[in-house]
Amino acid sequence: MTSKHNRWQERWDLNQDDGLAVHDSGLRVRLHDGVGVADNAAEIEQALLPQHGPHNAPAMVRRLIREGAQMLIDPTARGWRG
Incomplete structure (x- = not known):
């Protein structure tokens, strides 16, 4: 059974130049x-x-703020570890 948060990274749009995750x-x-x-x-x-x-x-x-920070730090991460 997969988590309801499966593939959560796909819900984020990253702009590394501006340092912004939406x-x-x-x-x-x-x-x-x-x-x-x-x-x-x-x-x-x-x-x-x-x-x-x-x-x-x-x-x-x-939780979403933590996810956004994670995506900005390491967009290839598979899950929140902090």
Whole structure:
């Protein structure tokens, strides 16, 4: 059985020149001192609230920020290890 997060890398659009990773949800992630920082985390969290609820939406945004940072650090990585 595959994970629901299988092939998650395909949902990201990378612009290494600008240091920007954009998820298909619209979340924009940049690296700041090696840590992922989202330009629009609050906006995306609000968009996720109706479908995923107030407990899950913030956790989803945090996971997506980690994924975006990982993609900027090593786009060939297979999974989050940190």
